[in-house]
Amino acid sequence: xxxxxxxxxxxxxxxxxxxxxxxxxxxxxxxxxxxxxxxxxxxxxxxxxxxxxxxxxxxxxxxxxxxxxxxxxxxxxxxxxxxxxxxxxxxxxxxxxxxxxxxxxxxxxxxxxxxxxxxxxxxxxxxxxxxxxxxxxxxxxxxxxxxxxxxxxxxxxxxxxxxxxxxxxxxxxxxxxxxxxxxxxxxxxxxxxxxxxxxxxxxxxxxxxxxxxx
Numbered sequence: 001x002x003x004x005x006x007x008x009x010x011x012x013x014x015x016x017x018x019x020x021x022x023x024x025x026x027x028x029x030x031x032x033x034x035x036x037x038x039x040x041x042x043x044x045x046x047x048x049x050x051x052x053x054x055x056x057x058x059x060x061x062x063x064x065x066x067x068x069x070x071x072x073x074x075x076x077x078x079x080x081x082x083x084x085x086x087x088x089x090x091x092x093x094x095x096x097x098x099x100x101x102x103x104x105x106x107x108x109x110x111x112x113x114x115x116x117x118x119x120x121x122x123x124x125x126x127x128x129x130x131x132x133x134x135x136x137x138x139x140x141x142x143x144x145x146x147x148x149x150x151x152x153x154x155x156x157x158x159x160x161x162x163x164x165x166x167x168x169x170x171x172x173x174x175x176x177x178x179x180x181x182x183x184x185x186x187x188x189x190x191x192x193x194x195x196x197x198x199x200x201x202x203x204x205x206x207x208x209x210x211x212x213x214x
Contacts, residue, residue, distance in 0.1 A: 005029035006199075008041035013138055020045075021140035024199060024211040031065075031150055031202070032195030035132050042135055053119040055134055056111045060103040062089055063154025064161055065194050066128035073126060079170040081161040086173065088112060093175050097182065099159050103128065129154060129194070142210045149203045157189040 005026040013019040020041060022034065062070075062085070071080035074087055085091055085101060092100040104112045113123045121127055133147050160183035162174050188201040200208055 004037060005033040006037040008037045008143075010045065011140060013140070017138060019138035019140060020143065022143045022146065022211065023214060024208075027198075027200055029199045030195050031129070031197045031199060032193070034146070034199065035129075035194060038133055038135075046135055046137065049135065050118070050120040052136070053110065053114055053116075054136060055131070056114040056119075056121070057105075057109050060111060060128060060130050061151050061155050062101045062103065062158055063129050063151060064157035064189055065154060065192050065197065067158065067161070068192065069126040070123075070128070073123065079165045079168075081158060082165050082170045082173050085162065091173060093178070095177075097178060099155075099174065099178070101155060101158055142207065145207050146199070146203060146211060149207065153186060153202055154189065156183060157186045159183050160185060 005024070006029050007023045007025065008020055009023070011019050011021045022037065024034075064081070067081050067084050070084045070088060071077075074080075074083050077083045088104055089101050090104045092098070092102075106112055106114075106116075108116065110116060111121075113121050113127070115122050121131070130147070130151055133150075139147070159174070159178075160180070162170075163178060163180045163183060166172055166174065167180070188197055191197060199211065203211070
């Protein structure tokens, strides 16, 4: 039986607080492997979170690999990134070039996918990376850094996709003053598939060394 490339396990943090950490055991560990390990950990140690909507009121950035699953909820289009963002996201930009793309919230401040009465996600299979990688248990510093690195690189790649679709004829969703040169293609995200995006290619070298520590 092949050894898991990523392992998530319980730890004790400061002041005896229970938390979780991750260990990477292979140079070819992918984001998909990490998500699989997190799901297995949740199944072993955490209760069903239906009926709890605490995290559904937090900022939830979208990334490029999230687009395919969310686009499956919509009619076919040659511009899937734009269609997903128009349907499900809030796109913030300012004159300095900052772009932030997050799941849209309703008038109560909850994610648009939340069933407010039942307090459960109505689109659980298509939820984005930040939702799939979070649950209500504190994270170690290196797991927190890993999650942030993936989300930040993935969101930048989503901006690149949107700019490319606009250049191909999609209506403007991002302002024309944004320079595509600031968002070059990210080789780590070339496949657009979490199972093929390698952790080693996404995180800084110092974080990679931390993640490989046993």
